[in-house]
Amino acid sequence: MVWVYDGAADWPFSGPAGPITVRVGGNLASNTVETILAGVRAGLGIGMFHGALLTDRPEDADVVTVLDEFIGDS
Numbered sequence: 001m002v003w004v005y006d007g008a009a010d011w012p013f014s015g016p017a018g019p020i021t022v023r024v025g026g027n028l029a030s031n032t033v034e035t036i037l038a039g040v041r042a043g044l045g046i047g048m049f050h051g052a053l054l055t056d057r058p059e060d061a062d063v064v065t066v067l068d069e070f071i072g073d074s
Contacts, residue, residue: 011048013070020070037063 009029012021028039036047040063 013067015070 009024010021011024012019014020026045028036028044030036030039033049033053037049037053037060039045040047041059046066
């Protein structure tokens with residue numbers, strides 16, 4: 001599952017060792033947050049989201065964060 005923006009599938013992060021960019025791929029690609037979030041809810045994989053998107057929404061109660069030591073540079 002991949003968030004694709006402008007044809008790119010690279011996720012930029014700032015982590016413990018500094019900035020890093022990871023090329024990602026999967027069976028689902030979209031440029032809309034709603035589509036990727038639906039895939040995450042369906043158990044298809046992980047997605048990169050702004051943290052504010054997932055706060056205090058009952059429908060996201062079972063969405064868990066991973067890679068918390070990294071901060072997305074989006």
